[in-house]
Amino acid sequence: MDFDKILSQISDLSAAYLPKVALALVTLILGFWIANRLTRAVRKALERKGVQVELQGFLGSLVNALLKVAVLLAAADMVGIEAGSFMVILGSAGLAIGLALQGSLANFAGGVMILLFKPFKVGDLIEGEGHFGNVTAINVFVTTLLTPDNKTVIIPNGPLSSGSITNYTTAGKIRIDLVIGIGYGENIQKAREVMVEVMDQHPLVLKDPAPSVTVLELGDSSVNLAVRPYATPEDYWTVYFDITEQCKVALDTAGIDIPFPQRVIHNAN
Numbered sequence: 001m002d003f004d005k006i007l008s009q010i011s012d013l014s015a016a017y018l019p020k021v022a023l024a025l026v027t028l029i030l031g032f033w034i035a036n037r038l039t040r041a042v043r044k045a046l047e048r049k050g051v052q053v054e055l056q057g058f059l060g061s062l063v064n065a066l067l068k069v070a071v072l073l074a075a076a077d078m079v080g081i082e083a084g085s086f087m088v089i090l091g092s093a094g095l096a097i098g099l100a101l102q103g104s105l106a107n108f109a110g111g112v113m114i115l116l117f118k119p120f121k122v123g124d125l126i127e128g129e130g131h132f133g134n135v136t137a138i139n140v141f142v143t144t145l146l147t148p149d150n151k152t153v154i155i156p157n158g159p160l161s162s163g164s165i166t167n168y169t170t171a172g173k174i175r176i177d178l179v180i181g182i183g184y185g186e187n188i189q190k191a192r193e194v195m196v197e198v199m200d201q202h203p204l205v206l207k208d209p210a211p212s213v214t215v216l217e218l219g220d221s222s223v224n225l226a227v228r229p230y231a232t233p234e235d236y237w238t239v240y241f242d243i244t245e246q247c248k249v250a251l252d253t254a255g256i257d258i259p260f261p262q263r264v265i266h267n268a269n
Contacts, residue, residue: 024076027071040060110157111157111161113157119167120169122135123135124167125234128160128165136152174230178226178227178229180251183222183256187256191225205231208230214226229243
Protein backbone atom coordinates (compact mmCIF):
# COMPACT_ATOMS: atom_id res chain seq x y z
CA MET A 1 0.00 0.00 0.00
CA ASP A 2 1.43 3.38 -1.03
CA PHE A 3 0.80 5.55 2.07
CA ASP A 4 2.46 8.52 0.50
CA LYS A 5 0.02 8.37 -2.39
CA ILE A 6 -2.95 8.06 0.00
CA LEU A 7 -1.73 10.99 2.07
CA SER A 8 -1.26 12.98 -1.09
CA GLN A 9 -4.83 12.24 -2.18
CA ILE A 10 -6.17 13.16 1.27
CA SER A 11 -4.19 16.37 1.16
CA ASP A 12 -5.53 17.19 -2.30
CA LEU A 13 -9.13 16.46 -1.25
CA SER A 14 -8.70 18.51 1.90
CA ALA A 15 -7.31 21.41 -0.06
CA ALA A 16 -10.20 21.16 -2.51
CA TYR A 17 -13.13 20.62 -0.08
CA LEU A 18 -12.16 22.01 3.35
CA PRO A 19 -12.57 25.65 2.28
CA LYS A 20 -15.95 24.77 0.76
CA VAL A 21 -17.05 22.88 3.88
CA ALA A 22 -15.85 25.70 6.11
CA LEU A 23 -17.71 28.25 3.97
CA ALA A 24 -20.83 26.06 4.03
CA LEU A 25 -20.68 25.81 7.85
CA VAL A 26 -20.27 29.57 8.16
CA THR A 27 -23.21 30.01 5.77
CA LEU A 28 -25.34 27.64 7.85
CA ILE A 29 -24.52 29.33 11.15
CA LEU A 30 -24.93 32.86 9.83
CA GLY A 31 -27.96 31.94 7.71
CA PHE A 32 -29.82 30.28 10.60
CA TRP A 33 -29.06 33.28 12.82
CA ILE A 34 -30.45 35.67 10.21
CA ALA A 35 -33.50 33.39 9.70
CA ASN A 36 -34.27 33.48 13.42
CA ARG A 37 -33.90 37.26 13.54
CA LEU A 38 -36.18 37.70 10.51
CA THR A 39 -38.73 35.32 12.03
CA ARG A 40 -38.85 37.38 15.23
CA ALA A 41 -39.27 40.54 13.14
CA VAL A 42 -42.18 38.97 11.23
CA ARG A 43 -43.90 37.89 14.46
CA LYS A 44 -43.53 41.39 15.95
CA ALA A 45 -44.97 42.92 12.78
CA LEU A 46 -47.95 40.53 12.91
CA GLU A 47 -48.46 41.34 16.58
CA ARG A 48 -48.48 45.08 15.85
CA LYS A 49 -51.11 44.52 13.15
CA GLY A 50 -53.32 42.66 15.63
CA VAL A 51 -53.10 39.26 13.95
CA GLN A 52 -54.35 36.45 16.22
CA VAL A 53 -51.76 34.63 18.30
CA GLU A 54 -52.42 31.26 16.62
CA LEU A 55 -51.81 32.74 13.17
CA GLN A 56 -48.71 34.58 14.39
CA GLY A 57 -47.17 31.27 15.45
CA PHE A 58 -48.09 29.55 12.19
CA LEU A 59 -46.80 32.29 9.88
CA GLY A 60 -43.66 32.73 11.97
CA SER A 61 -42.90 29.01 11.82
CA LEU A 62 -43.59 28.94 8.06
CA VAL A 63 -41.24 31.86 7.39
CA ASN A 64 -38.56 30.29 9.59
CA ALA A 65 -38.81 26.93 7.82
CA LEU A 66 -38.65 28.46 4.33
CA LEU A 67 -35.63 30.61 5.21
CA LYS A 68 -33.77 27.68 6.70
CA VAL A 69 -34.50 25.48 3.68
CA ALA A 70 -33.05 28.24 1.48
CA VAL A 71 -29.93 28.37 3.68
CA LEU A 72 -29.55 24.57 3.49
CA LEU A 73 -29.81 24.65 -0.31
CA ALA A 74 -27.20 27.37 -0.51
CA ALA A 75 -24.83 25.47 1.80
CA ALA A 76 -25.35 22.21 -0.12
CA ASP A 77 -24.54 23.97 -3.39
CA MET A 78 -21.27 25.26 -1.87
CA VAL A 79 -20.01 21.72 -1.18
CA GLY A 80 -21.04 20.48 -4.62
CA ILE A 81 -24.44 18.93 -3.88
CA GLU A 82 -26.86 19.85 -6.64
CA ALA A 83 -29.88 21.80 -5.43
CA GLY A 84 -32.10 19.90 -7.88
CA SER A 85 -31.44 16.58 -6.14
CA PHE A 86 -32.16 18.18 -2.79
CA MET A 87 -35.47 19.57 -4.06
CA VAL A 88 -36.50 16.18 -5.45
CA ILE A 89 -35.95 14.59 -2.03
CA LEU A 90 -37.87 17.36 -0.26
CA GLY A 91 -40.68 17.19 -2.82
CA SER A 92 -41.04 13.42 -2.46
CA ALA A 93 -41.10 13.69 1.33
CA GLY A 94 -43.65 16.50 1.16
CA LEU A 95 -45.93 14.49 -1.16
CA ALA A 96 -45.83 11.45 1.11
CA ILE A 97 -46.56 13.53 4.20
CA GLY A 98 -49.35 15.39 2.39
CA LEU A 99 -51.11 12.18 1.37
CA ALA A 100 -50.82 10.77 4.89
CA LEU A 101 -52.17 13.95 6.49
CA GLN A 102 -54.72 14.93 3.86
CA GLY A 103 -57.60 15.48 6.30
CA SER A 104 -55.43 17.32 8.81
CA LEU A 105 -54.03 19.56 6.09
CA ALA A 106 -57.57 20.46 4.97
CA ASN A 107 -58.42 21.44 8.56
CA PHE A 108 -55.14 23.32 8.80
CA ALA A 109 -55.89 25.28 5.61
CA GLY A 110 -59.41 25.98 6.87
CA GLY A 111 -58.02 27.28 10.16
CA VAL A 112 -55.67 29.62 8.34
CA MET A 113 -58.59 30.93 6.24
CA ILE A 114 -60.70 31.53 9.36
CA LEU A 115 -57.87 33.28 11.18
CA LEU A 116 -57.05 35.43 8.15
CA PHE A 117 -60.55 36.48 7.02
CA LYS A 118 -62.18 36.40 10.50
CA PRO A 119 -65.80 35.44 9.68
CA PHE A 120 -66.17 35.18 13.47
CA LYS A 121 -64.11 35.70 16.60
CA VAL A 122 -63.98 34.29 20.11
CA GLY A 123 -67.20 35.19 21.95
CA ASP A 124 -69.39 35.40 18.81
CA LEU A 125 -72.67 33.50 18.64
CA ILE A 126 -72.60 31.47 15.42
CA GLU A 127 -74.25 28.58 13.64
CA GLY A 128 -72.14 26.30 11.45
CA GLU A 129 -72.01 22.63 10.47
CA GLY A 130 -75.37 22.11 12.17
CA HIS A 131 -74.20 23.46 15.55
CA PHE A 132 -75.25 26.62 17.38
CA GLY A 133 -73.30 28.27 20.18
CA ASN A 134 -70.73 30.76 21.38
CA VAL A 135 -67.18 30.49 20.04
CA THR A 136 -64.82 29.75 22.94
CA ALA A 137 -61.61 29.01 20.99
CA ILE A 138 -60.25 29.19 17.44
CA ASN A 139 -57.24 26.98 16.82
CA VAL A 140 -55.43 26.17 13.60
CA PHE A 141 -57.16 22.77 13.23
CA VAL A 142 -60.47 23.10 15.12
CA THR A 143 -62.99 25.64 16.43
CA THR A 144 -64.70 25.10 19.79
CA LEU A 145 -68.29 26.13 20.54
CA LEU A 146 -70.24 26.21 23.80
CA THR A 147 -73.90 25.40 23.11
CA PRO A 148 -76.83 26.91 25.07
CA ASP A 149 -77.22 23.61 26.96
CA ASN A 150 -73.57 23.91 28.09
CA LYS A 151 -72.09 21.29 25.77
CA THR A 152 -68.67 21.75 24.21
CA VAL A 153 -68.65 21.10 20.44
CA ILE A 154 -65.34 20.78 18.58
CA ILE A 155 -65.71 21.41 14.82
CA PRO A 156 -62.92 20.67 12.30
CA ASN A 157 -61.94 23.87 10.50
CA GLY A 158 -61.91 22.27 7.03
CA PRO A 159 -65.67 21.75 6.63
CA LEU A 160 -66.45 24.78 8.81
CA SER A 161 -64.51 27.18 6.56
CA SER A 162 -65.97 25.74 3.34
CA GLY A 163 -69.57 25.61 4.61
CA SER A 164 -72.22 28.17 5.48
CA ILE A 165 -71.63 30.17 8.68
CA THR A 166 -74.29 32.33 10.34
CA ASN A 167 -72.84 34.95 12.69
CA TYR A 168 -75.50 36.37 15.01
CA THR A 169 -73.11 38.78 16.72
CA THR A 170 -71.87 40.88 13.78
CA ALA A 171 -74.84 43.30 13.78
CA GLY A 172 -74.85 43.57 17.58
CA LYS A 173 -78.55 42.69 17.86
CA ILE A 174 -80.61 39.60 17.13
CA ARG A 175 -84.33 38.99 16.66
CA ILE A 176 -85.95 36.35 18.83
CA ASP A 177 -88.78 34.50 17.09
CA LEU A 178 -91.52 33.21 19.37
CA VAL A 179 -94.89 31.77 18.37
CA ILE A 180 -97.76 32.09 20.87
CA GLY A 181 -101.29 30.97 20.03
CA ILE A 182 -104.57 32.45 21.26
CA GLY A 183 -108.13 31.17 20.88
CA TYR A 184 -110.18 32.03 17.81
CA GLY A 185 -112.68 33.86 20.00
CA GLU A 186 -110.08 36.14 21.60
CA ASN A 187 -109.36 39.77 20.68
CA ILE A 188 -106.15 39.87 18.64
CA GLN A 189 -105.52 43.57 19.27
CA LYS A 190 -105.84 43.14 23.05
CA ALA A 191 -103.47 40.16 23.00
CA ARG A 192 -101.01 42.21 20.94
CA GLU A 193 -101.11 45.10 23.41
CA VAL A 194 -100.57 42.76 26.37
CA MET A 195 -97.51 41.10 24.86
CA VAL A 196 -96.00 44.33 23.50
CA GLU A 197 -96.26 45.79 27.01
CA VAL A 198 -94.45 42.75 28.40
CA MET A 199 -91.60 43.24 25.95
CA ASP A 200 -91.46 47.02 26.48
CA GLN A 201 -91.03 46.51 30.23
CA HIS A 202 -88.27 43.90 29.96
CA PRO A 203 -84.87 45.56 30.61
CA LEU A 204 -83.00 43.39 28.10
CA VAL A 205 -85.37 43.85 25.16
CA LEU A 206 -84.00 46.49 22.78
CA LYS A 207 -86.13 49.53 21.91
CA ASP A 208 -84.67 49.75 18.40
CA PRO A 209 -85.81 47.84 16.44
CA ALA A 210 -89.09 47.90 18.33
CA PRO A 211 -90.66 44.57 19.35
CA SER A 212 -93.66 43.43 17.34
CA VAL A 213 -96.62 41.06 17.50
CA THR A 214 -98.22 39.99 14.21
CA VAL A 215 -100.59 37.25 13.04
CA LEU A 216 -98.43 34.42 11.73
CA GLU A 217 -101.01 31.83 10.75
CA LEU A 218 -104.50 30.51 11.40
CA GLY A 219 -103.74 27.18 13.00
CA ASP A 220 -105.94 24.14 13.54
CA SER A 221 -107.00 25.24 17.03
CA SER A 222 -105.46 28.69 17.55
CA VAL A 223 -104.51 31.99 15.97
CA ASN A 224 -100.74 31.86 16.09
CA LEU A 225 -99.01 35.17 16.73
CA ALA A 226 -95.36 35.89 15.88
CA VAL A 227 -93.85 37.57 18.94
CA ARG A 228 -90.52 39.19 17.99
CA PRO A 229 -88.39 41.07 20.50
CA TYR A 230 -84.78 42.10 19.75
CA ALA A 231 -81.86 41.62 22.12
CA THR A 232 -78.08 41.51 22.12
CA PRO A 233 -76.63 38.08 21.26
CA GLU A 234 -75.38 37.72 24.83
CA ASP A 235 -78.93 38.10 26.18
CA TYR A 236 -80.62 35.89 23.57
CA TRP A 237 -81.58 32.96 25.77
CA THR A 238 -82.46 35.08 28.81
CA VAL A 239 -84.90 37.12 26.74
CA TYR A 240 -86.20 34.01 24.95
CA PHE A 241 -87.21 32.24 28.17
CA ASP A 242 -88.29 35.37 30.07
CA ILE A 243 -90.62 36.65 27.35
CA THR A 244 -92.14 33.20 26.79
CA GLU A 245 -93.01 32.87 30.48
CA GLN A 246 -94.06 36.47 31.04
CA CYS A 247 -96.35 36.50 27.98
CA LYS A 248 -98.10 33.37 29.27
CA VAL A 249 -98.61 34.96 32.70
CA ALA A 250 -99.77 38.28 31.22
CA LEU A 251 -102.27 36.60 28.87
CA ASP A 252 -103.68 34.56 31.74
CA THR A 253 -104.03 37.72 33.86
CA ALA A 254 -105.83 39.48 30.99
CA GLY A 255 -108.21 36.54 30.60
CA ILE A 256 -106.99 35.69 27.10
CA ASP A 257 -107.19 31.98 26.40
CA ILE A 258 -104.22 29.98 25.08
CA PRO A 259 -106.09 26.89 23.82
CA PHE A 260 -105.06 23.27 23.93
CA PRO A 261 -104.87 21.47 20.58
CA GLN A 262 -108.40 20.35 19.74
CA ARG A 263 -110.39 18.82 16.90
CA VAL A 264 -114.07 19.43 16.09
CA ILE A 265 -115.93 16.28 14.93
CA HIS A 266 -119.31 16.67 13.22
CA ASN A 267 -121.82 13.84 13.48
CA ALA A 268 -123.57 13.31 10.15
CA ASN A 269 -126.66 11.77 11.83
